Amino acid sequence: MRRSERHQSPQLADALPRRLMRLWCQLLHVPYAEAQRRRQGEFLAGALFFILSIWLLTALFPIPNMPRPFGEFFVPMSLLGNALFLGAYLLNRRGWYGWAVGVTLIAFTLNTLFSVLLSAERDRLFFLNYLLVPIMLGIALLHLRHAFLFYVLIVASFLMPLLIYPAERAAIFNIMLFVALVGLISLVLIYHRNLVEQERQRQLSESEVRYRSLVEVxxxxxxxxxxxxxxxxxxxxxxxxxxxxxxxxxxxxxxxxxxxxxxxxxxxxxxxxxxxxxxxxxxxxxxxxxxxxxxxxxxxxxxxxxxxxxxxxxITERQRAQQQALELTLEREKIKMLEQFISDTSHDLRTPIATLNASAYVFEKLSQKIAEASAQKDDESLVRTLSQLSERARSLQVTARRLARIVEGMFDMARLDGLTTFTLSRTDLNTVVARALESYFADAEQAGCALHFAPCEQRLPVFLNEVEFGRVVHNLVENALQYTPRGGQISVSTYAQSGAAIFEVRDTGIGIAADELPHIFERFYRTDKARSTHTGGAGLGLAIAKKIVEAHRGRIAVESQPERGTTFRVFLPIVATQELSSHKPAS
The missing domain is CATH 3.30.450.20 (PAS domain)
Known part of the structure; x- marks a missing residue:
């Protein structure tokens, strides 16, 4: 035997049972959607196929000396019975379950009766016991109404043996009573079965409706x-x-x-x-x-x-939210570490910066005195050298002051992050702004800018922490001085509008681009134009101002156009009891 044939033989042996099982499933297939009816139809199809197989084997391979139920009419009665059973099988396969059951029970009943009437055996009553077969089939396959009619027909069919065999009337009558009793019990069982089946079907239907509704929604x-x-x-x-x-x-x-x-x-x-x-x-x-x-x-x-x-x-959105939460947590940890770093280093940097600033000041003064002494001796080279050293000392002093402002801003930011509330007191906004502006008129004159202050004509009582809000005034005015060229105008005003006290700083400086406006209050953010200069701090001034304003339950807003200037407005709640008319001074 070839190797390929040896490999194919086990495969064919395994495939044969599967093919037989597939063939059996095809023979039992019935087109019923309801599960209960489909099971009954498959049972009926299997029973009919089994009966047809027995009849066919008996006809092809007759058993010697086997008594023939129909005597000399065995062949035609066998053909009639097979035809009825085959018809019932085909009706069931087509989906006509009721007709298939009816034909099956009629075939069984006729076979039993004709076996009694046509049999040559004397013990014809033996065949009447076969009536239990259609009775049991009726229990399994019929509804109550159909089963009742069927049992009436079976009992009525005993009239024919009673007329043909009057000598056996008593025995036949006893069988009739037995069959009637069995039928009555069967009807009770069918009725109870139907009640149980209906309740089960109702519960199943309700459960299916609930399940489907739940699945759909x-x-x-x-x-x-x-x-x-x-x-x-x-x-x-x-x-x-x-x-x-x-x-x-x-x-x-x-x-x-x-x-x-x-x-x-x-x-x-x-x-x-x-x-x-x-x-x-x-x-x-x-x-x-x-x-x-x-x-x-x-x-x-x-x-x-x-x-x-x-x-x-x-869970896409959930994973995205988890990722965002993780990133937010990491960002908070970074901010916390940065705040701690700023808080720690600000204290450590203040002393060397102050020393650097003082040394630069002393170095500058000594250079000036030496230069004055050298000028009396007409040593021009020494005077020129000392003048350069003095300029370097002033530059170093300016750098030290700038570094001090950056460190101070970092320290303020860290300090404000640790505060939850300020100690507020009732005061006049005009007075607070006027005090904070006193030192800036000389700075504005030195920078070549005109600084104007227009206070509100009436008091603007607000709750403020004067020291902290003074930082807001300082940061906004310094920002205006820093980015307003010589010859520019800086206007500071206070006024009441829509129940709010407003502090406004308007300049005619370089302005801010529209795409940078949403970011100017972020920490360490500096505009492109600010980065191109060597002045200013680390980008914390406006962030500090916003945090202080929000701690006063206020808000800060900005308007700007490049090359036309910028306007900052701080809105604070008024706490006055008297009514204040909306009044805004002319610019």
Whole structure:
């Protein structure tokens, strides 16, 4: 025997039982949608096929000396019985269950009666016992009303043996009573069975309606997969996979919708009867995009076939939120570390910066005195050298002051982050702003800018921490002086409007680009024009001002146009009891 033939033989041996089982399932197949009716139809088909097989084997291979129930009419009666049983089988296969049951019971009854009437045996009463077969079939296959009519016909059929065999009338009558009693008990059993079946069917129907309603409205996707293909999807699954209707998914391979990195895990999970906990996977939608999901499933029977039902929850947004929360936590930790660093280093840097500033000042004064002494001796080279040293000392002093402002701003920011509230007192906004501006008129004159202050004509009572709000005034005015060229105007005003006290700083400086306005209150942010200069701080002034204003339950706003100037407005709640008319001084 060839090697290929030896390999084929076990395969054929394994395939034969499967083919026989497939053939048997095809012979029993009936087109009934209801599960109970389908089971009854399959039972009837199996019984009829078994009876037809027995009749066929008996006709082809007759047993010697076997008594023939119909005597000399055995062949025609056998053909008639087979025809009736075959007709019942075909009716059942076509979906006419009631007709199939009726023909089957008529065939059994006629066979039993004709066996009694035509048999050559004297013990004809033996064949009447075969009436129990159609009676039991009636119990299994008929409804109550049909079973009652059938039993009436069976009892009435005994009239014929009573007329033909009057000598055996007593025995036949006893059998009639027995059959009637069996029929009565059968009717009671059928009635009880119907009640139980109706209640069970009602509960099953209600359960199915509840289940289907739950599945239809469930926000999670629910799918049923059999033989690797979708056989049911709920509306949430249609939306999850990016389909327009369920028809786009039904019948398609489920594994093609799984990200290749997860397909092995999915294949292994299909071998388990149920999942103990949800498993994270990634699916591929019809449009090619992917979604992170959480899947849990179990094996079920769906329309009589083995299948797997899975609940799929979209966790893409949850993962995104978790990632954002993680990033926010990390950002907070960075800010906390930065605040701690600023708080620690600000104290440590203040002393050397102050020393550097004082040394530069002393160096500058000594250089000036030496230069004056050298000028009396007409040593021009020494005077020129000392003049350069004096300029370097002044530059070093300016740099030291700038560094001191940066460190001071960092320290203030760290200090403000640690504060939750300020100690506020009722005061006049005009007075607070006027005191804070006193030192800036000389600075504005030195910078070549005109600084004007227009206070409100009436008091603006507000709750303020004068020291902290003074920093707001300082930061906004210094910002205006820093970015306003010589010859520019800086206007500071206070006024009441819509129940708020407003502090305004307007300049005619270089302005701020529109795309940079949303960021100017961020920490350490400096505009492109600010970065191109060597003045200014670390980008904390406006951030400090905003934090202080918000601690006063106020808000800060900005308007700006490049090359036309910038306006900052601080809005604070007025606490005065008298009414204040809206009054804004002319610019």
């Amino acid at each position: 469930c926000p999670d996707a629910i799918v049923v997969v059999s033989d690797g293909k979708f056989i049911f999807v709920n509306p949430a699954a249609v939306a999850l996979f990016g389909a327009q209707s369920a028809d786009e998914l039904l019948g398609k391979s489920a594994i093609t919708f799984i990200d290749p990195a997860f397909r092995r895990d999915v294949s292994e999970s299909l071998l388990r009867p149920r999942d103990d906990h949800p498993v994270e996977q990634r699916i591929i939608r019809l449009d090619g995009t992917t979604r992170a999901v959480e899947v849990i499933g179990s094996a079920i029977l769906y329309d009589g076939k083995r299948a797997r039902q899975s609940v799929i929850r979209d």
